[in-house]
Amino acid sequence: MADMFPVLRVLGILVMVFALAMGLPLGVSWFAQDGVWRVYPLAMGFTLCVGAALWWGMRRHARELQPRHGVMLVTLVWVLLPLFATLPLLLALHQVGRPLSFTHAYFEAVSGLTTTGATVLSGLDALPVSVNVWRTFLQWVGGMGILILAVAVLPLLGVGGSQLFRAEAAGPVKDAKLTPRMTETAKGLWGVYAVFSTSCALAYWLGGMEPLDALMHMFTTVSLGGLSSHDASFAHFQSPLLEGIALVFMLVASCNFALYFVALRKGHWGGFWRDPELRATLTALLGGGLFVSLLLWIKDVYAPLDALRHGMFNVISIATTTGYATVDYLGWPVFAPVLMLLLSGVATSAGSTGCGIKMVRMLILVKQARREMTRLVHPRAVQPVRLGNAVVDNHVIFSVLAFMLVYGGTVIGLSMVLLLTDLDLVTAFSAVLASVNCMGPGLGHVGPTSNYAVLTDFQIWVCTLAMLLGRLEMLSFMALLTPAFWRR
Numbered sequence: 001m002a003d004m005f006p007v008l009r010v011l012g013i014l015v016m017v018f019a020l021a022m023g024l025p026l027g028v029s030w031f032a033q034d035g036v037w038r039v040y041p042l043a044m045g046f047t048l049c050v051g052a053a054l055w056w057g058m059r060r061h062a063r064e065l066q067p068r069h070g071v072m073l074v075t076l077v078w079v080l081l082p083l084f085a086t087l088p089l090l091l092a093l094h095q096v097g098r099p100l101s102f103t104h105a106y107f108e109a110v111s112g113l114t115t116t117g118a119t120v121l122s123g124l125d126a127l128p129v130s131v132n133v134w135r136t137f138l139q140w141v142g143g144m145g146i147l148i149l150a151v152a153v154l155p156l157l158g159v160g161g162s163q164l165f166r167a168e169a170a171g172p173v174k175d176a177k178l179t180p181r182m183t184e185t186a187k188g189l190w191g192v193y194a195v196f197s198t199s200c201a202l203a204y205w206l207g208g209m210e211p212l213d214a215l216m217h218m219f220t221t222v223s224l225g226g227l228s229s230h231d232a233s234f235a236h237f238q239s240p241l242l243e244g245i246a247l248v249f250m251l252v253a254s255c256n257f258a259l260y261f262v263a264l265r266k267g268h269w270g271g272f273w274r275d276p277e278l279r280a281t282l283t284a285l286l287g288g289g290l291f292v293s294l295l296l297w298i299k300d301v302y303a304p305l306d307a308l309r310h311g312m313f314n315v316i317s318i319a320t321t322t323g324y325a326t327v328d329y330l331g332w333p334v335f336a337p338v339l340m341l342l343l344s345g346v347a348t349s350a351g352s353t354g355c356g357i358k359m360v361r362m363l364i365l366v367k368q369a370r371r372e373m374t375r376l377v378h379p380r381a382v383q384p385v386r387l388g389n390a391v392v393d394n395h396v397i398f399s400v401l402a403f404m405l406v407y408g409g410t411v412i413g414l415s416m417v418l419l420l421t422d423l424d425l426v427t428a429f430s431a432v433l434a435s436v437n438c439m440g441p442g443l444g445h446v447g448p449t450s451n452y453a454v455l456t457d458f459q460i461w462v463c464t465l466a467m468l469l470g471r472l473e474m475l476s477f478m479a480l481l482t483p484a485f486w487r488r
Contacts, residue, residue: 005061007072011080012054018081019047024137025088028212029130036128039091047084068485071476078113078471085109085138092131098123103457107464112138114471115353117226117323117440120453120460124231129212132229136219142471143223143353144193144257148186188261193353197222200249207242221249224353226323226440233448234317234324243313243326254281254320256351276388277349277360284347284359289315292336299333311336319343321354323440325448337443341430344439355438355470357407361400363387368397399475406474411436414466421459431455435466 026040086105093100100108104120111118112135124132200222204214213229220227230236234246255278263272272278293311296302302310310327317324318340329337346362348354367385374383385392411432418428423445430442431452441448445455452460469477479485 004072005058007069007076008054009058009061010073011076012051012056012058014077015051015054015081015084016048017051018084019044019051021137021141022047022088022134025130025134028133029128032129032212034128034130036092036095036130039095040088040130043084043087043091046087050084068479071479071485074476075472075480078468082106082109082113085113085134088134089131092128096128098127101457103460104453107452107460108135109138110464110467111440112136112225112227113142114438114467115139115142115223115225115321115355116435116438116467116470117220117321118435118446118463118467119227119440119451122231122451122453124229127229129229132216133212136216136225136227136229139223139225139227140197140219143225143253144190148189185261188265189257192257192260192264193222196249196252200245203245203249204242207245208239209237209242217246221246221322222253222353224250224253224320224322224348224355226317226321228324233326234313235326240309243309246324247313247316250316250320250322251282251285253353254285254348256349257353258351274388277363280363281347281349281359284343285316285319286312288319288339288343288347289313292332292339295333295336301332315340315343318439318441319347321348321356321437321439325441328447328449330443330447330449337447341433341439341443344434344437356436357404360387361403364392364397364400365404367392368401403473403475406478407436410466410469410474414462417462418459421456423455423459431459431463432466435463436470438467438470 022040022044026037026044028034029037029040083106086102086109089105089108090100090102100121107118107120110116117139119135121127197218201214201218204217205211209217216229217234219225226233228234228236234243237243256275259272259275259278263269289312292315293308296307296311297304301307313324313326314329315336316322318329321344329340345356346359348356348358350358350360364385364387367387371383371385374381385397411429414432414436415429418432419425423431427442427444427446430444431446434440434442434446441451446452452463455463
């Protein structure tokens with residue numbers, strides 16, 4: 001239990017920092033006069049008090065964080081911070097006469113922070129504007145990772161911040177330092193994120209969005225989150241120009257931010273385009289979009305230009321785990337939405353703001369399968385697995401195989417739990433897969449024209465667990481359940 005004390009100390013600091021984030025919807029509410037500004041000081045004050053109490057009570061347990069501390073802290077952050085994020089939702093919606101249950105509020109908060117983009121709310125256009133700002137801002141904060149932000153701005157974490165960075169960073173290869181200090185690396189990644197965010201907001205505004213709409217949709221585009229302030233999602237705007245802008249930034253955000261950081265730091269982009277994962281990611285996204293566009297044209301669903309517009313936007317939106325929709329793609333030939341759902345698991349890079357398996361893992365698995373097939377014919381052949389010019393260490397391959405086993409078991413297990421509740425197969429499987437991939441809309445009753453409010457409270461808790469496991473990449477959470485984790 002004493003091992004938890006330094007973790008709780010840092011958690012208290014992070015909770016206090018998170019409380020300050022509520023200042024944004026407070027400012028928007030006061031400026032827009034949406035009638036709910038008083039709820040934010042209450043939520044902020046309570047969150048600050050809890051964080052301060054944690055920090056003060058554990059202030060004498062300051063020491064360097066070890067690897068298992070990082071795992072514990074990451075898990076606690078993603079499970080507990082949504083509890084505080086629910087406060088503005090519960091208080092504001094109660095004040096406007098639209099009370100929300102705790103189950104729905106926690107689901108909405110988890111969906112925001114994990115950048116899933118699933119929602120249980122309807123009538124979004126009529127919500128207080130500050131509530132929509134808070135929902136979308138949660139995605140922006142969760143996009144690059146709360147703990148990476150902490151490593152960037154809290155020198156209190158010291159050297160132990162590297163353990164948080166490795167525990168929080170997505171993908172199988174986490175030990176390569178971009179700079180000598182992890183703090184500099186985290187600041188660099190957040191700097192790139194901020195530049196893309198500013199560019200995206202300006203592009204939306206110049207493309208015709210109202211300033212607050214541009215801000216909110218920037219939050220959910222660069223984070224690949226996909227929540228919108230409109231029930232019609234991106235279809236509300238009916239603008240090919242805005243769809244094109246969103247398309248560009250979704251593609252940008254689906255690639256490894258470390259590549260941008262290195263390219264900007266060194267002043268050349270040669271290595272950026274030579275990265276095998278980046279090429280595979282863009283090939284999957286653009287190739288999938290073009291293939292579905294061609295299918296929609298051949299099947300006479302749309303005219304050629306409309307097929308290209310709707311096919312590219314919706315496929316890339318779903319495949320990057322963003323989840324915007326401009327049409328009801330469940331009316332397309334069934335191959336298309338199923339392909340889009342499957343692409344959401346693999347078509348983003350490690351180090352991006354997307355979730356799912358990550359393209360680098362798929363590349364490693366394919367190369368490992370090819371090596372095993374070669375060994376069947378040439379048992380003594382020495383054929384290392386390579387990504388670009390680098391040899392992939394066997395421990396990374398074993399880690400990927402373990403992840404895939406846990407990923408598959410999680411999707412199947414949680415789908416079976418939903419089937420036990422008499423949910424139909426398509427809705428159950430797609431809801432779990434969309435939640436684990438942090439993608440948002442699924443198929444069946446949770447498709448693009450509906451939302452997760454059609455599910456029962458128990459089914460919503462299952463999907464909430466799936467979102468948390470997907471954002472934690474499962475192995476961190478599973479490690480907590482092993483006896484070896486708690487042994488000295």
